[in-house]
Amino acid sequence: MTVQDGRRLAICPGTYDPVTLGHVDIIERASRLFDTLIVSVTDGSFKKRPIFSTAERIAFVEESVAHLENVEVRPLGDLVVRHAQDAGALAMVKGLRAISDFDYEFQMAQINKHLAEDIETIYLPASAKYSFISSGGVREVAAWGGPVDDWVPPHVAAALRERMQRSPTAG
């Protein structure tokens, strides 16, 4: 067990399309609460098609969290609670930005608790300066050629610029 051997592990699941400085802030803060933090990047979705591939999104996150020794990035291609159980996780960490987040998040937390009683969902409030940033907002501004450098790491900003030049309507 993750606790018995004195080590606590959590996952931080998301689509990360692309990773923002808000995500990085949550990951940094969460990494101090657990011995190991796995950033789980959803590999496909039934609802919407990401603009970056799973490999690209994982690479963007990896470069963004390279300075955090106890953080690891993995693809997530399963029901999130099964993925968490397979990883030996004690908890799933989510950032919480606003009220619209909260409703959906609360519902998912209850569903996941029902599916896996032993795995907690815990929320960290977004930092004030990142509280209005989302991957969707970043994509929308980038699609219009607006500057996103204050909201994503430099390597992501560069990738967004190149992607949007090629196909501006992809966002």
Added chain:
Amino acid sequence: MTVQDGRRLAICPGTYDPVTLGHVDIIERASRLFDTLIVSVTDGSFKKRPIFSTAERIAFVEESVAHLENVEVRPLGDLVVRHAQDAGALAMVKGLRAISDFDYEFQMAQINKHLAEDIETIYLPASAKYSFISSGGVREVAAWGGPVDDWVPPHVAAALRERMQRSPTAG
């Protein structure tokens, strides 16, 4: 440091007037995430006068968490972040029940983050079956002589019954 010596400590602050089964559920779940969990019972308030004394409220919590080895109960008579720092805490744990909670909690989390950058506030969503229970609701039902046995531990229900018989308008 709490992390350097391999031990993580968190506090779970509140008025607990009185402690409910919803509180106990959050405390149990939080106690599995940290090495030590301190339940910090506010010792007085500028806004409202509790119906039970600090000593009574602490005793009610202590009896409710006696089965949890890594949980300790303490009075809280300071700015909550200073109390957390003095205890060597890494985080403050709060239960999150509903949207009205969220707004106030989010504001307090930002204030506390500003006052003590190194202490996280983390939220655990209330379990569905406890999502409608609050100390205030319990006091209101008890004040009318209604049954509160499903919402508070037995020793608290007994104390509420006795208290309300003596001064029903105290709630």
Added chain:
Amino acid sequence: MTVQDGRRLAICPGTYDPVTLGHVDIIERASRLFDTLIVSVTDGSFKKRPIFSTAERIAFVEESVAHLENVEVRPLGDLVVRHAQDAGALAMVKGLRAISDFDYEFQMAQINKHLAEDIETIYLPASAKYSFISSGGVREVAAWGGPVDDWVPPHVAAALRERMQRSPTAG
């Protein structure tokens, strides 16, 4: 049983301090859904002291609903679900105005459902034109000598004017 004898009864509980046109709208609409509707006027409260006495508040409601044959007004001096059970009610009807209402109402509905499984709480959405009216808002405007004639029945407006002249800070 209320249903077995072919008659359905509901209560419409509140403080009605004072009754507004928004209340009257909800009562009229609810009275068409049930055979008998009892408007239950809370007789005292642990939290706040009404500006009108129970007798005054009941009289104001009675005059406002005199045109509705199947509506009756009664004092409410008990746990609301026991009052509903004693009246033989099938349901409690509440108006729902806004999101801040909703949270509190939802919590009370769950508490009451737990206390009396057989009594439903049902909500009617406030009409658009009354969606911003509350007894508290009416009291506040009246306290400053502002006109409240569009928000309360004429006899209530007159009583508010007279009350506020005598003790404007009572609101």
Added chain:
Amino acid sequence: MTVQDGRRLAICPGTYDPVTLGHVDIIERASRLFDTLIVSVTDGSFKKRPIFSTAERIAFVEESVAHLENVEVRPLGDLVVRHAQDAGALAMVKGLRAISDFDYEFQMAQINKHLAEDIETIYLPASAKYSFISSGGVREVAAWGGPVDDWVPPHVAAALRERMQRSPTAG
């Protein structure tokens, strides 16, 4: 008129894709408030394509409410208020789960009130244990092969399993 002949009729409209135990709970509770309750299953939509056909969804509801004598299931292929008027309904009953529900529901209630003054929309709060269940959540868990048996009737769980095996991305 529905009231003049001593009988009250309401409809309970929805997509039911598929019917959940939360829906069944609302239908059971609403059926005790009216003489006849019609569950109206939307026959197509301009916004999203259901994963089950109208015939399948009606059959799933019918099997789920077979024990309720005064409940009938019908397709709904019109503006919902015209459908309600044609059925001779006094009211439309909706379950209310959360704040995100509430906003949309409140807006629809005002629109429908404007289109048909004589038909009420009434809300029943979801039971605590079903407050996090939605058809969408059920479809998402089922799409990943997760267990949905606690959230839908057995015949629906079986149909979901079979449907998802054939085309997992349909959810």
Added chain:
Amino acid sequence: MTVQDGRRLAICPGTYDPVTLGHVDIIERASRLFDTLIVSVTDGSFKKRPIFSTAERIAFVEESVAHLENVEVRPLGDLVVRHAQDAGALAMVKGLRAISDFDYEFQMAQINKHLAEDIETIYLPASAKYSFISSGGVREVAAWGGPVDDWVPPHVAAALRERMQRSPTAG
């Protein structure tokens, strides 16, 4: 500068698919707060395809605001803050209807403030009687052949009727 020459200019951006009486109300009220108000009609979108062309939507707005001397209608085909800066605007005016609006609007306001510090977003609360009207609701009712004459100007109602007859599923 717009202020230095004693004239203040604002824009009122939106998709207006189609313009509603709620929009017209906001535009009329905003036109009294500024010397010039430009209604900026988004020319395409990355997210959803309007049912009316940009030319049609502009013509509908122009006919609706012809009585307002200081109001002008323009297409908007850029990042909204750049469009506002190019127009020499001091502010962007938005109507605010409900809580679901608020979250999204607040996030966009923060993003836009970050992109253009000197341009304010200001909100006008929707009038009570229009608080439930949206272009989406109007399209949905029209798609089912319901009456929308109370919610849009006559020329828009006529256009919606004609459009829906030709392709009812376009809504």
Added chain:
Amino acid sequence: MTVQDGRRLAICPGTYDPVTLGHVDIIERASRLFDTLIVSVTDGSFKKRPIFSTAERIAFVEESVAHLENVEVRPLGDLVVRHAQDAGALAMVKGLRAISDFDYEFQMAQINKHLAEDIETIYLPASAKYSFISSGGVREVAAWGGPVDDWVPPHVAAALRERMQRSPTAG
């Protein structure tokens, strides 16, 4: 009329107990939208007793806005819309921080619109960095001897420290 003579005037009403940097930010931004901005400081309240006198609160605001040429500070001892009309105001400006603000604010805006059709309420979203600051939060932190220097102007921080030393329970 304020518009006919080419000058637009607005008021910015509040209790300012005490004025925060969040208030100052809103006042600065609003002062750029109008020719004259009056900060109206409520002179007493029916609900709660301020910790600073009206004269103190006015002096604190005056010192905080001394750098803004077109801003004036006045006591507000009347129904707010009558005060606005007497001042010749076109609009009342409010800062908007969070969802709990919004509900109350929206209700007051509708009430005030009903009382004075020609006066608009307009909202400016709080800047991200001030979005969690309120006078109440500042008083609470100050009451515990916590630092409030990042949230209020220096002269207010000094006054709070002095006040709280004398009577810490006044907050």
